[in-house]
Amino acid sequence: MSRAMMWFRKDLRTLDNPAFWHAAQHDELCAVYVRSEMQWDRHDVSHAQRTFIQNNVKALHERLSGLQIPLLIVEATTFSHVPALLLKLAADLEVDGLFFNEEYELNEARLSDSVEAQFCGAGLAISRFHDQCLLTPGIVHTKAGTFPKSFTAFDRNGKALLRTRMRQLYPLPVAPSVNAIALKRVDYAVNIDSFEQFSDTHDYDTIRWPAGEDAAHVSLDEFITERVTDYPENRDFPGLDATSQVSAYLAVGVLSARQCWQAGEVLTGGENEGLLAWRRQLVWRDYFRHLLVERPDLCRHQPYKQEFTGLPWEDSPHLFDAWAQGKTGYPLVDAAMRQLNTEAWMHNRVRMVVAMFLCKHLRIDWRKGECYFSRHLIDIDLASNNGGWQWSASTGVDAAPYFRIFNPIRQSTRFDREGEFIRKYVPELADLDRDSIHQPNAEQALARGYPLPIVDHREAREKTLAMFEAFKHSL
Numbered sequence: 001m002s003r004a005m006m007w008f009r010k011d012l013r014t015l016d017n018p019a020f021w022h023a024a025q026h027d028e029l030c031a032v033y034v035r036s037e038m039q040w041d042r043h044d045v046s047h048a049q050r051t052f053i054q055n056n057v058k059a060l061h062e063r064l065s066g067l068q069i070p071l072l073i074v075e076a077t078t079f080s081h082v083p084a085l086l087l088k089l090a091a092d093l094e095v096d097g098l099f100f101n102e103e104y105e106l107n108e109a110r111l112s113d114s115v116e117a118q119f120c121g122a123g124l125a126i127s128r129f130h131d132q133c134l135l136t137p138g139i140v141h142t143k144a145g146t147f148p149k150s151f152t153a154f155d156r157n158g159k160a161l162l163r164t165r166m167r168q169l170y171p172l173p174v175a176p177s178v179n180a181i182a183l184k185r186v187d188y189a190v191n192i193d194s195f196e197q198f199s200d201t202h203d204y205d206t207i208r209w210p211a212g213e214d215a216a217h218v219s220l221d222e223f224i225t226e227r228v229t230d231y232p233e234n235r236d237f238p239g240l241d242a243t244s245q246v247s248a249y250l251a252v253g254v255l256s257a258r259q260c261w262q263a264g265e266v267l268t269g270g271e272n273e274g275l276l277a278w279r280r281q282l283v284w285r286d287y288f289r290h291l292l293v294e295r296p297d298l299c300r301h302q303p304y305k306q307e308f309t310g311l312p313w314e315d316s317p318h319l320f321d322a323w324a325q326g327k328t329g330y331p332l333v334d335a336a337m338r339q340l341n342t343e344a345w346m347h348n349r350v351r352m353v354v355a356m357f358l359c360k361h362l363r364i365d366w367r368k369g370e371c372y373f374s375r376h377l378i379d380i381d382l383a384s385n386n387g388g389w390q391w392s393a394s395t396g397v398d399a400a401p402y403f404r405i406f407n408p409i410r411q412s413t414r415f416d417r418e419g420e421f422i423r424k425y426v427p428e429l430a431d432l433d434r435d436s437i438h439q440p441n442a443e444q445a446l447a448r449g450y451p452l453p454i455v456d457h458r459e460a461r462e463k464t465l466a467m468f469e470a471f472k473h474s475l
């Protein structure tokens with residue numbers, strides 16, 4: 001009789017979960033989720049994502065109950081307490097081994113190693129699996145055997161590998177016929193019904209992101225059947241409901257990247273242009289994760305391009321606050337920041353616009369923006385967030401060149417032509433026509449209590465170019 005324990009982390013699902021599937025091949029199985037509020041604080045995890053995780057842990061608990069598998073929830077002060085806690089649980093439940101999926105952020109990867117060290121020291125087995133990416137980090141190379149510095153090369157080489165190395169999805173494992181472990185109790189486990197009491201819960205939109213695997217698959221399938229075909233034409237317009245919005249599910253592992261990739265295969269036959277464009281975004285997600293493994297110092301707030309380490313960013317708390325509150329006087333920037341503050345999510349096009357505005361109009365350090373996003377996004381994900389910010393600040397791998405500076409008004413007339421997105425999030429400008437709404441004049445702004453632009457686009461652009469050029473010459 002063999003007994004296994006599955007440690008759920010950012011893989012809150014039963015389907016296509018490699019560690020869970022392998023753990024479930026044992027005679028008896030229990031599962032654990034370790035919650036650490038202080039670690040969430042240290043990692044600046046948004047309250048929206050914390051609440052989303054909790055709701056999904058509850059959904060997982062229910063689903064596992066249906067398979068007669070108990071999910072125990074235990075609390076750890078920080079990551080450093082997790083290995084001993086898991087070991088105690090393993091001893092109390094008399095399990096032979098622990099199963100879990102890898103996480104690639106620096107602290108999470110170190111945690112995996114120390115859990116392994118403690119279990120091995122105690123003579124217990126550990127089984128670790130790659131789960132989060134389409135392709136295992138480290139296997140996409142250039143011909144010279146190095147990590148591809150351009151996304152185009154990563155995409156080309158990665159897709160070639162995907163044709164041969166994309167594994168089948170793991171099915172739902174068969175429930176153990178007798179699971180005596182389910183009857184065991186530990187007095188330090190948290191009762192699932194009182195789970196939400198432990199954190200300030202966030203009022204995110206539970207209609208848009210209902211908890212649980214079934215709900216996530218409904219969202220995914222709806223996108224693939226109804227919107228993926230038009231994705232290439234519509235994906236850049238924040239006023240349209242044109243993207244999948246599955247990022248929150250992917251970030252906490254309620255959906256796997258492989259399920260997303262293959263959902264399209266089944267529903268469209270894999271040849272649809274829209275599907276190919278959407279899959280390219282999934283490859284971007286992989287790219288930034290592979291990059292974290294290649295350059296773990298990115299988790300320590302270092303720029304990818306080390307020559308940009310000492311860039312003289314400016315410290316302007318009042319400008320940062322205006323940006324954060326959506327009061328810059330640039331309607332598209334303000335609409336986007338208000339979307340983030342009210343909905344815990346932001347459309348990709350405007351993530352780029354506001355990020356570039358912070359770094360290249362206000363010359364504020366990208367790390368401050370990265371942290372603000374982390375504290376507010378429901379889909380916060382270190383790899384993609386860091387990748388997006390470093391792209392915008394020109395410090396990243398395959399980043400926008402430093403002299404590429406989005407004009408926020410041009411972006412607005414191009415991607416929100418009729419001003420629908422602005423009207424929704426900046427209601428004080430809602431009565432302006434499509435010509436004025438992107439750039440209200442002083443009279444229009446003052447009459448509506450809307451701020452005047454906090455910086456002049458042309459002047460800010462010149463100053464930023466001068467900053468980058470002076471810095472480059474000083475090297």
Ligand SMILES: Cc1cc2nc3c(=O)[nH]c(=O)nc-3n(C[C@H](O)[C@H](O)[C@H](O)COP(=O)(O)OP(=O)(O)OC[C@H]3O[C@@H](n4cnc5c(N)ncnc54)[C@H](O)[C@@H]3O)c2cc1C
Pocket residue numbers: 235243244245246247248250251278281282284285286288346347348349351352355373377379380381382384385386387388389392
């Ligand atoms: C400054 C900045 C910060 C960002 N922070 C995050 C973050 O914390 N978490 C996050 O998931 N994404 C982040 N992104 C990437 C992107 O904006 C979101 O993934 C996307 O907006 C999510 O919406 P969607 O699910 O509708 O995407 P879709 O357009 O439907 O794309 C499908 C999936 O592909 C992935 N994806 C799409 N675009 C990107 C991209 N540019 N980089 C990496 N993966 C991508 C996401 O997992 C997404 O769910 C950031 C981008 C920028 C510019």
